[in-house]
Amino acid sequence: MSSDTESERSAYDQDYDNYDAYSEAEAGNGLIIEGPPTGLEKIFDYEPGGHHPVHLGDVLHRRYKVMHKLGSGGFANVWLCHDISPQASPSEKYVALKIIMAEGSTKECPELRVSELAELADRSAISTGLWCLPLDRFDIEGPNGKHFAFVYPVLGPRVSRLLSLVNNSSADPGDALRKICQQTTWAMALLHSIGICHGDFRPANILVRVSGLNDLSEEEVLSIIGQPQTTKVIKADDPESALSDQAPKYLVYPLDWDTILSSSPQGTALLDPGTAQACVIDFGESYPISKPTPDLGIPQVYCSPEYTLEGKVAIGSDIWALGCTLFEIRTGRKLFDIFDDDKDEYLAKMALILGRFPDRWWDDVWEARESYFKDVNADGKREGGGRVVDVQPQGDSDQRPEARSLEDTIREGLFYEHRGRPGGIERPISEKEAVVFADLLGKLLTYDHQERISPAEALGHKWFHVHFK
Incomplete structure (x- = not known):
């Protein structure tokens, strides 16, 4: 250890x-x-x-x-x-x-x-x-x-x-x-x-x-x-x-x-x-699937939307954290990077990448939503990554974040720091891999926690079994 x-x-x-x-x-x-x-x-x-x-x-x-x-x-x-x-x-x-x-x-x-x-x-x-x-x-x-x-x-x-x-x-x-991502998924399966459930599944563990x-x-x-x-x-x-x-x-x-x-x-x-x-460590937040814990000790950037918005904990919380973890391992970046664990900023970045939340969350549960987004009509919808993004961020156009799909986010490539290379090292991720990886992540990060694929199902996904050039 x-x-x-x-x-x-x-x-x-x-x-x-x-x-x-x-x-x-x-x-x-x-x-x-x-x-x-x-x-x-x-x-x-x-x-x-x-x-x-x-x-x-x-x-x-x-x-x-x-x-x-x-x-x-x-x-x-x-x-x-x-x-x-x-x-x-x-x-x-x-x-x-x-x-x-x-x-x-x-x-x-x-x-x-x-x-x-x-x-x-x-x-x-x-x-x-x-x-x-x-x-x-x-x-x-x-x-x-x-x-x-x-x-x-x-x-x-x-x-x-x-x-x-x-x-x-x-x-x-x-x-x-x-390969590391496959082992990580297998560990959760x-x-x-x-x-x-692990309860605190993230790269640090x-x-x-x-x-x-x-x-x-x-x-x-x-x-x-x-x-x-x-x-x-x-x-x-x-x-x-x-x-x-x-x-x-x-x-x-x-x-x-x-x-x-x-x-x-x-x-x-x-x-x-x-x-x-x-090798997965730190099972101190683990809990039986049949008896979910009322609270999670995991950092905000790995929290599922149902827990963030409604405090609901289930096996889907682990699966959501797995999706965020796989992205971070492969790209060297956090999928929803925020400052100081701000819940509303986290939800805003989530909506920019994964699209509008279900109506009840969007209209009623997320109280700060209108501080970040205004709704647009059907003509303003943008297609991306197989999902419809019908939100427009508030704020000055030169400062507000740009809506991106999972594919767009993956296409930014791999980044990691290295002692011998000031400024870090960047490596591209191919177009083919971006599409396939986005498909896997989309299945792990769907808003409906009951629709998320299990880690065992994820292991059969093409992304783990193809050599991308």
């Missing part, structure tokens, strides 16, 4: 110039760190109910030796460990150990849903490797309380970072991206087949597996990923005095996949876009 997810990184990527360690110390446990806080857990979370203190070289559960940190989050830290047990599987020599804060280690812990998922699924579904399921689970009794600990496979970056990190050739990555680590010694692994960097923990009012056992002597900065996978041949060898395998 990797921690390269929006939820585990963005909350702690702070502006060091604006960081006031002493204010944090006054508000928390009186501790500060000497270095910048970027990528680190909050130091004031080392108190009863908080994080378990861990040091490099610690051996947990008599088998997991801590080598590096994979990431930090709001309720857990994730460590790269070497399984030194004689019973360790050669294919799982290095693992990701996720330690939950004590206050979160209860029967309501979202991480427990992953274990429940493993019990529901049959061996054939698990063997695909498309879900990140725990290899082991145990409890840690520490100075800050009891902590749940989950052992996972080591995963690499999110799928949306794949090309940015390792694609240096002029070859068209379309086939590799369609398997999940739905056992009666579970789809990582790619790294290969080759388990063949290496600890020294060889660290030569590739880099030696851990640390920052000392001290008391704000008495830096020379000893710390209690509730806090570690230092915090460890998480490793950086961007640097690892793009800075050396050994690092690049860990991940090949042509053979990369997708």
Whole structure:
């Protein structure tokens, strides 16, 4: 498992110039760190109910030796460990150990849903490797309380970072991206087949597996990923005095996949876009298809229109998120990109691409609609992508967004950032592929959630099985 997810990184990527360690110390446990806080857990979370203190070289559960940190989050830290047990599987020599804060280690812990998922699924579904399921689970009794600990496979970056990190050739990555999309769709199909919706299905929760680590010694692994960097923990009012056992002597900065996978041949060898395998993580928002949750924790840009407008959650919510996710993986862009999760802006962009909403939503439910669109008569309708767009955006003509079909949006091509290419890399998507891909997305993103095709049906679509030139 990797921690390269929006939820585990963005909350702690702070502006060091604006960081006031002493204010944090006054508000928390009186501790500060000497270095910048970027990528680190909050130091004031080392108190009863908080994080378990861990040091490099610690051996947990008599088998997991801590080598590096994979990431930090709001309720857990994730460590790269070497399984030194004689019973360790050669294919799982290095693992990701996720330690939950004590206050979160209860029967309501979202991480427990992953274990429940493993019990529901049959061996054939698990063997695909498309879900990140725990290899082991145990409890840690520490100075800050009891902590749940989950052992996972080591995963690499999110799928949306794949090309940015390792694609240096002029070859068209379309086939590799369609393969990742196919695996992503298959992962959801398997999940739905056992009666579970993911609830937070998006590119940030789809990582790619790294290969080759388990063949290496600890020294060889660290030569590739880099030696851990640390920052000392001290008391704000008495830096020379000893710390209690509730806090570690230092915090460890998480490793950086961007640097690892793009800075050396050994690092690049860990991940090949042509053979990369997708793996879905974070089942904390999952729910039974038969008992939908009342609320979703997924960002607005992946929310279905029925949830956005009426708060309705069903299996169609997952399918809508799948459509948005496939577009993002293939093009490197969000389908409905908005600022600050603005619901009305999201609905407006949706209507511009997919067309007018059903009458009840358009005329009654979407209260802000007239701030964005005015209706036009039949002569003003525009055909596009197999859909009728009979809306005209309000505002000055030189500033308002242009109505586009799915095909138009796909034709803009693939874009991804790359360290070696300032300004990023753009690649075209062929006319033939744009038409076929738009057909698939149209079936996943229809406004009537009952008419959306299932992930299993989507797997039979032509887009997954044709090589486009």
